[in-house]
Amino acid sequence: xxxxxxxxxxxxxxxxxxxxxxxxxxxxxxxxxxxxxxxxxxxxxxxxxxxxxxxxxxxxxxxxxxxxxxxxxxxxxxxxxxxxxxxxxxxxxxxxxxxxxxxxxxxxxxxxxxxxxxxxxxxxxxxxxxxxxxxxxxxxxxxxxxxxxxxxxxxxxxxxxxxxxxxxxxxxxxxxxxxxxxxxxxxxxxxxxxxxxxxxxxxxxxxxxxxxxxxxxxxxxxxxxxxxxxxxxxxxxxxxxxxxxxxxxxxxxxxxxxxxxxxxxxxxxxxxxxxxxxxxxxxxxxxxxxxxxxxxxxxxxxxxxxxxxxxxxxxxxxxxxxxxxxxxxxxxxxxxxxxxxxxxxxxxxxxxxxxxxxxxxxxxxxxxxxxxxxxxx
Amino acid sequence: xxxxxxxxxxxxxxxxxxxxxxxxxxxxxxxxxxxxxxxxxxxxxxxxxxxxxxxxxxxxxxxxxxxxxxxxxxxxxxxxxxxxxxxxxxxxxxxxxxxxxxxxxxxxxxxxxxxxxxxxxxxxxxxxxxxxxxxxxxxxxxxxxxxxxxxxxxxxxxxxxxxxxxxxxxxxxxxxxxxxxxxxxxxxxxxxxxxxxxxxxxxxxxxxxxxxxxxxxxxxxxxxxxxxxxxxxxxxxxxxxxxxxxxxxxxxxxxxxxxxxxxxxxxxxxxxxxxxxxxxxxxxxxxxxxxxxxxxxxxxxxxxxxxxxxxxxxxxxxxxxxxxxxxxxxxxxxxxxxxxxxxxxxxxxxxxxxxxxxxxxx
Amino acid sequence: xxxxxxxxxxxxxxxxxxxxxxxxxxxxxxxxxxxxxxxxxxxxxxxxxxxxxxxxxxxxxxxxxxxxxxxxxxxxxxxxxxxxxxxxxxxxxxxxxxxxxxxxxxxxxxxxxxxxxxxxxxxxxxxxxxxxxxxxxxxxxxxxxxxxxxx
Numbered sequence: 001x002x003x004x005x006x007x008x009x010x011x012x013x014x015x016x017x018x019x020x021x022x023x024x025x026x027x028x029x030x031x032x033x034x035x036x037x038x039x040x041x042x043x044x045x046x047x048x049x050x051x052x053x054x055x056x057x058x059x060x061x062x063x064x065x066x067x068x069x070x071x072x073x074x075x076x077x078x079x080x081x082x083x084x085x086x087x088x089x090x091x092x093x094x095x096x097x098x099x100x101x102x103x104x105x106x107x108x109x110x111x112x113x114x115x116x117x118x119x120x121x122x123x124x125x126x127x128x129x130x131x132x133x134x135x136x137x138x139x140x141x142x143x144x145x146x147x148x149x150x151x152x153x154x155x156x157x158x159x160x161x162x163x164x165x166x167x168x169x170x171x172x173x174x175x176x177x178x179x180x181x182x183x184x185x186x187x188x189x190x191x192x193x194x195x196x197x198x199x200x201x202x203x204x205x206x207x208x209x210x211x212x213x214x215x216x217x218x219x220x221x222x223x224x225x226x227x228x229x230x231x232x233x234x235x236x237x238x239x240x241x242x243x244x245x246x247x248x249x250x251x252x253x254x255x256x257x258x259x260x261x262x263x264x265x266x267x268x269x270x271x272x273x274x275x276x277x278x279x280x281x282x283x284x285x286x287x288x289x290x291x292x293x294x295x296x297x298x299x300x301x302x303x304x305x306x307x308x309x310x311x312x313x314x315x316x317x318x319x320x321x322x323x324x325x326x327x328x329x330x331x332x333x334x335x336x337x338x339x340x341x342x343x344x345x346x347x348x349x350x351x352x353x354x355x356x357x358x359x360x361x362x363x364x365x366x367x368x369x370x371x372x373x374x375x376x377x
Numbered sequence: 378x379x380x381x382x383x384x385x386x387x388x389x390x391x392x393x394x395x396x397x398x399x400x401x402x403x404x405x406x407x408x409x410x411x412x413x414x415x416x417x418x419x420x421x422x423x424x425x426x427x428x429x430x431x432x433x434x435x436x437x438x439x440x441x442x443x444x445x446x447x448x449x450x451x452x453x454x455x456x457x458x459x460x461x462x463x464x465x466x467x468x469x470x471x472x473x474x475x476x477x478x479x480x481x482x483x484x485x486x487x488x489x490x491x492x493x494x495x496x497x498x499x500x501x502x503x504x505x506x507x508x509x510x511x512x513x514x515x516x517x518x519x520x521x522x523x524x525x526x527x528x529x530x531x532x533x534x535x536x537x538x539x540x541x542x543x544x545x546x547x548x549x550x551x552x553x554x555x556x557x558x559x560x561x562x563x564x565x566x567x568x569x570x571x572x573x574x575x576x577x578x579x580x581x582x583x584x585x586x587x588x589x590x591x592x593x594x595x596x597x598x599x600x601x602x603x604x605x606x607x608x609x610x611x612x613x614x615x616x617x618x619x620x621x622x623x624x625x626x627x628x629x630x631x632x633x634x635x636x637x638x639x640x641x642x643x644x645x646x647x648x649x650x651x652x653x654x655x656x657x658x659x660x661x662x663x664x665x666x667x668x669x670x671x672x673x674x675x676x677x678x679x680x681x682x683x684x685x686x687x688x689x690x691x692x693x694x695x696x697x698x699x700x701x702x703x704x705x706x707x708x709x710x711x712x713x714x715x716x717x718x719x720x721x722x723x724x725x726x727x728x729x730x731x732x733x734x735x736x737x738x739x
Numbered sequence: 740x741x742x743x744x745x746x747x748x749x750x751x752x753x754x755x756x757x758x759x760x761x762x763x764x765x766x767x768x769x770x771x772x773x774x775x776x777x778x779x780x781x782x783x784x785x786x787x788x789x790x791x792x793x794x795x796x797x798x799x800x801x802x803x804x805x806x807x808x809x810x811x812x813x814x815x816x817x818x819x820x821x822x823x824x825x826x827x828x829x830x831x832x833x834x835x836x837x838x839x840x841x842x843x844x845x846x847x848x849x850x851x852x853x854x855x856x857x858x859x860x861x862x863x864x865x866x867x868x869x870x871x872x873x874x875x876x877x878x879x880x881x882x883x884x885x886x887x888x889x890x
Contacts, residue, residue, distance in 0.1 A: 020863075021536045029619040043540070043707050053868030060853070061876050132619040134610060134704025140440035206611060206703050223791050223813055226842035237813065238809055244816060309820075311809060313793070322794050324809070335877075337796040339809075347845045358540070359706045360621050376868060 003027055007296035029132050029362045032372030034346075036365075043357045044345040048350045053097050063336040067167055068246055068303045069092050071336065071338045076162035078340060079374035081121040082316035084113045085340075086168040089323045092247055093312035097305045097327065104249075109169035112183065113153075113165060119190070120149040121317035122272050131271065133210065139255040141301075143335045145193050148186050150209035152179065165346040168303055170296025177286040183287050187280055194276060202273060211266035215352040215364035218263055225351065229319025230275060233367050234260045234267035241315035252284045265360075268367035275343055276349045305332050318342055319371050342374040386502030413505055417494065426456045428642040430690075431531070432696055437698040445568040463511045463638075466631035469532050474628065478532035483629065483636035485525030490643040492518040496649045498572050500660045500680040511572040512564055516557045517650065519606065522640065526615065526625050528610075529637070533628040541624025544561055544707055545615030547603060551714040552612075555602035558722040562595040563588070563655045566738075576659035583658035587738050591729040596656045598718055598725070600694065602646035607641060610699035638698055645692060653687035660684040740787070740817045748786065749819070753777060765819045766808070771833055774823050778836045781810065788814045792840035797850035798825070799879050800824070804831040805857055808843075825856065835861040854875040 005212055024035040039047040051278025066074075068090070077085035083219050095102060127142025143150035150160040156176045157163040165172055186230055217227065222235035233241045240257040242250045258274045260267040305327035313322045326335040345368045353361040392412075397404040430445070430453065437444030445452030470479060496511050496518075498504040508514050523546055530542020566588045567575045578584070585592050605612035616624030626637045653659060660680030664672045705713070732738055740748065746765045750758050756777065757768040765848070769777050781789040794809035808821040825831035835858040837844035845867070847858045853868040855875035874881050 004607075019536060021540075030620060040540075056868040098848060130703065130807070134613065134617065134619065135702060136436075136610075137440050137700050142443060144441060185853065199701070200701075204703060206705055206709075210703065210706050221841075224841040226791065226793060226840075227799075229795075239813075252494060291622070309807075311794070321795060322809070324794060324796050326798055335798045337794065337797070339794040343849075344842050347842070357615075357618050357706055357708065357740055359617070 005339050012013045018046065021087050023361075029365065030372075031128065031370060034239075034370065034372050034375070035112060036349075036361075038358075038361065043312055043359075045353050045356055045358060045361050048353050048361065050346055050349060052346075052372075052376050054081055054376065055301070055373050057373070059377045060121040060336055060338065063333055065319055065332060066324070068305070068330050068333070071333070072167055073162075073164050073369045075237075075338070076164055077373060078338065078377055079316055079321070079342065079371050080161050081124060081371055082318065083161060083163050084110075084165055085314050085321060086318040087164060088114065088312040089321050090250065091166040091168050093310050093323045093325055094305065096305065096312060097308070097310045097325065098168075098303070099121070100169060102170050102297055103293040103295075105292045106295060107249040107252075108290045108370070109157040109171060109175055109295070110166055111253070112290075113163070114248070116152065116183070117163075118317045119279045119309070120146050120153075121369075122276050123149075125272060125366075126201075128196060129363075129366045131284075132362050133201075133207060135201060135204075135207075138197075141193075141196060141200060145190055148189065152182050153281050155179070155182070164167050167296070169299035172296075174295040174311055175290075180287055180290065183283060187284060187287075191280065193277070194273075194280075197273065202270070207264060207269075208266060210359070210363060211269060214265045214356055214360045215268075215367070217352050219349060221348065222263075223349055227368075228344065229269045229315070229317070229369075230257050230258075230343050231345055231348075232319060233258055234271045234367075235263045236261040239320060241313050245313055247312075247314060249286060253282050253307050255282050265363050265367050269315065272369075302331050304329060304358065313339075316341055317347060317372065318371065338375060338377060340370075340374045342372075343371050343377075344376055346370055382652050384429055384501045387501050391413055393674055417491065417505075421491070421494065421639070422645060425639045425642045426460060428646065428692070429456045429638075431637065431692070432642075435696045436700050439697075450603070460635065460734045463635040464632055468631045469628075469635060471628050473534045473535070473732040475532035478528045479628075480633075482532060483633045483640075484524045485528065486522050486640045487532060487636045487643075489518060489522035489523075489525065489575065490640045490647065493522070493647045494643060494650075496572060497647070498576055498654065498659055499684055503681070504572065505572050507571060509569075509571045511575075512558055512560050512655075516553070516560065518646075519556075519647065520549065520553050522644065528632040529629070530625040533625070535628050537621045537623075538559070538625050538627050541615045541617070541621045541627070544617075545608060545625060547707070548612065548710055550651075552602045552605040552718075555598055555714060555718045556724060557607055558719070559595040559602065560651070560655060562591060562722070562726050563728045565726060566592065566733060567655075568733075572654060572659070574653060578660045579658040581664055583656065583661070583663070585656040589727050589730070589738065591732055592656065594721065594725045595729070596652070599652055599656070599693070602699055602714075602718060604695050605651060605714075607644040607648055607695075609641070609645065609695060611702035612737035614705060614709060614710060615697075617704060645695060646688065647692035648686075649688045653684065657687045657691075658683075659687075740815055741816075745787070745819060750771075752784070753825060762769060762875070766822060767819060768817060768822045771823055771825065775836060776835045778821070778839045780807075781819075781874070782839050785827070788812050789819065790814070790840075792836075792842055792846075793827075795843055795846035797854040797856050798855060799828075801828075801879060803828050804833075804854060806833055806850065806856065807889055808836070811812065831856045834859045837861055856887075 013124050018039060021038045021040055024278045025033040035051040036047040037051060038045060062074060063071050071090050072087050072369040075090055079086055105110045115175040117264045123142045123146040127139040131140025153163055154160045156179050219236045222237040228239045236259055238259060239243045239256060244255045255278050258271045260271050307327055307329040313320055321341055322339030324337040326332050328334040331357045349365060352364050396408055434444045445455035446456040448458050493515055495505045496515050526545045527542045529539040563584055564570055564586060567573060567578050585596055608615045626634055629637060660683050662675040662678060662683050742765050746758060746760055749767055757765050768782060774791055781787060789810035789853040791814050792808060793811050793814050796807045796888060798805045804825045807825050810821060811818045825833055833856055835847055837847055847861055848867045850856050851864055852869055853875060854877045
């Protein structure tokens with residue numbers, strides 16, 4: 001309440017036909033507990049101010065008190081839809097600091113898991129995007145296919161979302177004997193289902209009318225705001241960490257970075273749909289060639305990083321995820337910073353939504369694919 | 378006539394005569410009113426519950442799931458359980474809401490629906506009013522409901538409600554035009570506004586067949602505009618869940634919410650029933666010109682079955698819309714009406730007049 | 740540019756700054772007074788054009804506070820680290836770079852929220868996650884007897 005009053009007093013006068021609406025923290029389309037203070041003139045959005053912190057859990061502070069293998073489990077809880085990428089980022093960062101080279105088997109499995117997570121995340125994004133646009137049926141189509149991936153996760157990692165599978169030095173345990181078979185089954189299955197997504201939503205005239213030319217984010221703005229991931233690539237910002245700073249098994253596979261220069265909601269939609277095809281092709285290239293070997297290298301019981309600073313960038317489903325560890329040589333990090341993609345992406349919302357309608361604001365927010373624990377941390 | 382055995386005129390007439398013989402005229406009329414009122418109430422409540430169940434099952438089928446399955450066989454009692462739950466819920470009113478308007482709004486909405494339902498001919502003899510200006514009455518009454526929605530949105534003292542109500546107002550006022558004009562097209566063809574005459578006129582062929590091209594255009598426009606009038610997806614801007622939480626009924630709970638909910642389904646029924654009556658022959662069985670034996674077989678199916686069969690068909694189509702399309706944006710919804718449907722409609726009326734004048738119909 | 744080329748270029752270009760090779764990226768340490776001007780040059784010089792600030796971290800170095808800027812160039816695809824230290828630990832003040840990279844505006848708000856670093860010339864310096872009365876939890880001397888269990 002005090003903030004609203006503050007805005008009313010501080011900002012220039014509110015004309016009679018402008019008003020403030022609190023979207024969230026409990027609102028169906030903010031996907032969690034994001035609060036947007038929206039200034040409206042009729043249906044037109046004049047200004048959007050995100051207010052965060054409703055699910056701030058102080059993960060960075062907690063990390064300072066625990067050991068590196070334990071940090072893995074906290075990163076799951078940030079961007080819970082790309083949990084495995086977050087795990088991997090920390091694992092890679094620690095491995096880089098200790099100069100440990102993991103076996104190829106680990107790299108292959110990590111990459112497959114990355115892409116499966118990306119697929120699961122994009123599926124959930126797709127069904128929720130449909131819901132935000134008012135097409136409720138998409139929700140069940142998306143979740144139906146996502147279940148298959150989560151079942152694979154459950155079999156191999158024991159968890160469906162908070163997988164905690166990568167750990168410094170390799171993996172928690174080897175893949176389940178069924179893993180390859182089920183992943184291949186899933187790929188053949190999903191190759192038939194993905195075109196359904198296009199039939200149901202992509203080609204729909206209402207969707208195209210609503211999305212085309214809406215929420216323009218120019219390339220310059222995308223770089224300025226640090227909008228990465230599919231949202232940034234839809235503005236032509238080539239920011240795919242898998243291409244520019246390859247890690248794990250990405251140097252071994254061929255794939256395209258999907259770029260689109262239309263900069264609007266439709267472009268962000270289509271980039272994600274095309275990325276799903278790319279992910280499928282990456283998994284296809286790797287799944288039959290997983291080399292034999294150990295699933296982890298032997299690490300010391302207590303992992304201590306040498307004194308210094310280490311940074312690792314990975315591509316999560318939402319964009320560039322970074323881990324910055326400052327170490328003073330102890331078993332706990334001195335300072336950990338997570339560069340979460342959602343944080344930077346969210347603040348471009350005002351730029352994109354200004355001047356559009358409320359319905360467009362919801363659609364734009366949906367194409368940014370915000371995960372609130374990722375922003376608040 | 379073959380379907381005389383299904384004619385309700387004799388039944389209603391004998392009830393009337395029986396009452397008139399045993400009571401004074403005033404008492405008899407009062408009792409008749411009560412009977413009619415209770416019948417409609419029961420019908421609306423039961424059919425509303427059925428429609429909710431049907432919607433959930435249809436939606437489940439589109440979404441590749443089963444829908445309610447736990448309460449009763451195939452979940453048949455689910456809606457009844459939900460209704461009981463709604464009845465027992467606490468009524469919570471926002472402290473700063475306008476008490477009088479807040480409480481009266483759901484009644485206005487539901488009364489408007491009841492008034493519209495009174496004019497519909499369910500079967501021969503099963504119709505409470507038969508005005509000679511039936512269609513005019515229907516369009517007039519069906520636009521009353523929007524007042525209730527506007528009042529509900531304004532009095533709730535909630536910004537989401539207000540936006541929802543304003544959207545609803547703009548939308549219904551616009552689409553009222555298309556509904557009326559497409560009905561007017563059929564009035565031009567039928568030469569009457571009276572429902573009984575319109576149904577009787579479709580004895581040889583339903584208007585959608587005999588009126589061929591202009592009638593089909595009018596039917597499609599009526600379906601689109603009718604969906605918009607009932608605030609259903611893809612035109613559900615007034616209660617757009619992802620934007621406005623629940624739109625104009627955000628602040629309503631319990632029985633008052635149930636009223637809005639029920640009114641929405643009655644409106645769905647009314648729009649479908651009008652479409653069925655004006656375009657698809659109402660309770661009239663399917664007849665084809667000279668195919669005597671075919672027509673005779675068709676006559677054995679009771680008119681009530683014909684009527685509800687057609688209504689459910691139209692309802693299914695409207696549900697199909699909702700579970701397939703994304704929602705339109707507010708400016709698109711007005712563009713669609715004012716730039717496309719309305720001009721097409723006006724031209725269509727001229728076309729229909731030409732068809733009638735040249736007698737180029739079946 | 741490779742790290743070595745970048746290092747020699749930066750040494751030549753910014754003689755007053757301290758430049759050293761880090762384990763991953765070239766590190767450049769500037770004083771607060773030179774920060775904003777250096778940042779602007781780093782972005783605008785065509786040879787390096789660091790136009791993408793991908794990470795901004797506030798660190799509490801026991802004796803003072805520091806901000807670490809991780810920079811990337813979308814043109815040349817090289818990266819570097821820019822560092823600045825405050826003079827005072829209790830009331831740290833640093834110039835903003837939000838006029839150079841817009842995204843810094845929000846990352847600086849986060850640093851202000853969690854570490855209490857004040858940014859000069861910042862247009863919208865409010866707390867981001869926590870309440871106004873809350874302390875600065877990422878400072879090393881932060882104590883919260885209710886919520887933090889010491890082991």
